Amino acid sequence: MASIVFEQVTKSFDRTAIIRDLDLTIEDGKFTVLVGPSGCGKTTLLRMIAGIGPQTSGRVLIDGKDVSRVAPGQRGVAMVFQNYAIYPTMSVRENIEFGLKNNKVPKEERKRLVESIGETVGLSGLLDRKPSALSGGQRQRVALARAMVKKPSVFLMDEPLSNLDAKLRVQMRVELIELHKKLGTTFVYVTHDQTEAMSMADTIVLMNEGVIQQMSSPAEMYHRPANRFAAEFIGLPPMNIAELGPDGVQLGFRPESAALSEEPLDHHLCIRGVIATREMLGSETIYQVRTDKQAYMVRSAEDRFEVDRPVYVGVPAEKLHFFGADGRRIDERSSDVRWYLEAARGLVYA
Amino acid sequence: MRNHALWEKLRPYVMIAPAMAGIVLFVVYPVLYLVRLSFYKYNLMNKAKSKFIGWDNYRKLFGNDDFYKSLVNTVWYTVGVVALTMILSLLIALWLRRSSRWNALVQAGIFTPHIVSIVSIALLWLWMMEPSHGLLNYVLQSLGLPTSTWLQSSKTALVSVIIVSVWHGIGYYALILVAALQSIPPSIYEAAALDNAGRFKLFFRITLPLISPQLFFVLVIMTIGSFKVFDTVQVMTDGGPNQATSTIVYYIFRYRSTNIGYSSATGVVLMLVVGALTFLYFRLLSRKLHYQ
Numbered sequence: 001m002a003s004i005v006f007e008q009v010t011k012s013f014d015r016t017a018i019i020r021d022l023d024l025t026i027e028d029g030k031f032t033v034l035v036g037p038s039g040c041g042k043t044t045l046l047r048m049i050a051g052i053g054p055q056t057s058g059r060v061l062i063d064g065k066d067v068s069r070v071a072p073g074q075r076g077v078a079m080v081f082q083n084y085a086i087y088p089t090m091s092v093r094e095n096i097e098f099g100l101k102n103n104k105v106p107k108e109e110r111k112r113l114v115e116s117i118g119e120t121v122g123l124s125g126l127l128d129r130k131p132s133a134l135s136g137g138q139r140q141r142v143a144l145a146r147a148m149v150k151k152p153s154v155f156l157m158d159e160p161l162s163n164l165d166a167k168l169r170v171q172m173r174v175e176l177i178e179l180h181k182k183l184g185t186t187f188v189y190v191t192h193d194q195t196e197a198m199s200m201a202d203t204i205v206l207m208n209e210g211v212i213q214q215m216s217s218p219a220e221m222y223h224r225p226a227n228r229f230a231a232e233f234i235g236l237p238p239m240n241i242a243e244l245g246p247d248g249v250q251l252g253f254r255p256e257s258a259a260l261s262e263e264p265l266d267h268h269l270c271i272r273g274v275i276a277t278r279e280m281l282g283s284e285t286i287y288q289v290r291t292d293k294q295a296y297m298v299r300s301a302e303d304r305f306e307v308d309r310p311v312y313v314g315v316p317a318e319k320l321h322f323f324g325a326d327g328r329r330i331d332e333r334s335s336d337v338r339w340y341l342e343a344a345r346g347l348v349y350a
Numbered sequence: 351m352r353n354h355a356l357w358e359k360l361r362p363y364v365m366i367a368p369a370m371a372g373i374v375l376f377v378v379y380p381v382l383y384l385v386r387l388s389f390y391k392y393n394l395m396n397k398a399k400s401k402f403i404g405w406d407n408y409r410k411l412f413g414n415d416d417f418y419k420s421l422v423n424t425v426w427y428t429v430g431v432v433a434l435t436m437i438l439s440l441l442i443a444l445w446l447r448r449s450s451r452w453n454a455l456v457q458a459g460i461f462t463p464h465i466v467s468i469v470s471i472a473l474l475w476l477w478m479m480e481p482s483h484g485l486l487n488y489v490l491q492s493l494g495l496p497t498s499t500w501l502q503s504s505k506t507a508l509v510s511v512i513i514v515s516v517w518h519g520i521g522y523y524a525l526i527l528v529a530a531l532q533s534i535p536p537s538i539y540e541a542a543a544l545d546n547a548g549r550f551k552l553f554f555r556i557t558l559p560l561i562s563p564q565l566f567f568v569l570v571i572m573t574i575g576s577f578k579v580f581d582t583v584q585v586m587t588d589g590g591p592n593q594a595t596s597t598i599v600y601y602i603f604r605y606r607s608t609n610i611g612y613s614s615a616t617g618v619v620l621m622l623v624v625g626a627l628t629f630l631y632f633r634l635l636s637r638k639l640h641y642q
Contacts, residue, residue, distance in 0.1 A: 050540070052544065073543055082537075086541075087542075089556075089562075098542075098555070102547050102548070
């Protein structure tokens with residue numbers, strides 16, 4: 001059990017600062033997901049916690065203790081790597097045991113621990129196999145077992161599911177959520193996949209270009225994105241963004257907030273366009289509606305609209321988001337929103 | 351129809367025939383011919399006077415003290431060269447594993463002896479090892495260290511030849527091991543760091559097993575090569591002093607014109623020894639290797 005605190009942390013590679021003066025607190029016992037596009041610095045943050053890519057300046061505290069000078073193996077953290085980083089020359093048992101041996105855990109206890117962890121992750125019959133004789137999913141479990149057996153106070157995971165096929169990934173996602181619930185330890189999970197972030201996180205830390213864009217619960221991030229970047233990164237398809245007026249204010253709405261109709265709608269915002277593409281996904285259909293200015297994505301339960309047919313897209317006022325010229329969210333309680341709502345109405349038949 | 355089926359059967363053999371012809375002509379035939387020669391008292395001047403003498407050459411060989419001396423020299427030479435080269439090139443490889451411009455430069459420097467002819471190198475060292483005027487003794491003396499007789503005494507001659515061979519080969523083998531070390535994913539070391547592995551454990555449980563295939567390759571190739579050492583001996587010592595550096599191949603060379611049958615018998619024995627040793631290596635070590 002431990003919280004993690006970054007204080008004024010900077011990390012540079014070859015004199016290029018990837019992360020500059022970053023402050024962040026990761027709460028004890030929470031499942032925190034660091035998410036963002038590749039190169040945003042999320043893995044760099046994770047490696048700083050682990051101590052395998054220490055910060056250039058600033059402090060990292062685990063459980064209130066400055067670990068800047070503590071070796072990775074002494075920090076009480078365990079990590080699951082993207083490529084699993086299993087020791088290829090050791091058997092599954094030796095892989096899981098290696099950390100325990102280094103920490104001078106007695107033989108009897110080691111045996112007991114390895115076997116019980118093997119049971120937990122479903123590797124019981126495979127303990128004496130070499131990693132080369134395992135499937136991708138099984139290797140993933142070895143990596144997980146190797147981390148779990150050390151009973152760390154912090155679990156670090158660097159895109160652990162990205163090498164699995166889609167089905168296994170969804171299954172492992174559920175297992176990780178259950179694991180977190182069972183262990184109750186701090187999980188820090190890095191991914192570039194917003195679906196993974198949304199489905200597993202207690203707290204999402206959204207990053208871009210080394211800067212934290214928003215840190216909040218998945219629901220908050222979805223319903224009240226702090227800026228345009230958050231609005232467009234979270235959600236699939238991303239939020240539709242349209243220019244609103246000369247002062248650079250932009251309007252946004254989620255594809256699932258919009259209604260489609262062949263007749264004009266009396267929603268607050270109503271846009272006429274033509275269906276350009278149609279993706280039928282089973283329970284829902286995603287349409288791309290093109291106006292003469294731009295295209296909007298609309299997610300609908302109905303699949304009756306056909307390509308090249310004119311349609312109306314309607315969005316209720318409470319589902320509209322506004323972003324200032326700097327990209328930041330304009331709070332719906334702000335007095336200016338009334339004006340923007342008026343302006344949005346002006347977009348009718350645009 | 352039957353013709354067609356026949357062709358289908360023959361085709362693979364016809365396809366590999368040219369390559370097989372080459373192997374038979376240049377590998378199988380010379381080896382068999384060597385074996386055949388070893389059973390003859392061969393007359394180079396007049397082929398008609400050659401005669402089959404059965405195991406005589408072998409009997410003579412195994413009754414000759416000089417042969418044993420050469421064999422023992424060769425074994426010591428091999429042990430010395432293989433052990434020293436492997437340890438030193440591994441240490442150098444560990445030192446050069448991080449790829450940087452400086453390391454690349456050093457690596458190129460260490461590799462350079464490999465592209466120089468061994469004859470030139472042997473001559474150079476011969477000159478440096480000259481006891482009274484050579485560079486090595488001069489340096490030792492100015493450092494206040496005891497000097498050596500190098501190639502001129504039967505006590506130090508073999509060691510001197512070993513030094514030259516090690517110096518010559520080290521760059522090449524270090525290069526192979528550097529490549530092996532660099533192919534180990536860094537995340538393995540990061541995982542080991544998180545597993546609290548000490549330097550000693552890291553080396554013996556992670557690094558060494560991961561480069562074991564390359565180490566094994568170096569071991570086999572160097573053992574075979576060292577057993578066949580000739581050029582350094584020929585240039586530097588002529589097998590002397592007092593046969594202290596005479597090796598098996600040098601022994602073969604000595605009888606090349608006087609008794610080619612005897613020479614061939616020695617060659618066959620060398621072939622069997624090297625073959626047996628390689629077989630032994632594979633039997634003893636192959637289970638300890640970790641191919642990925």
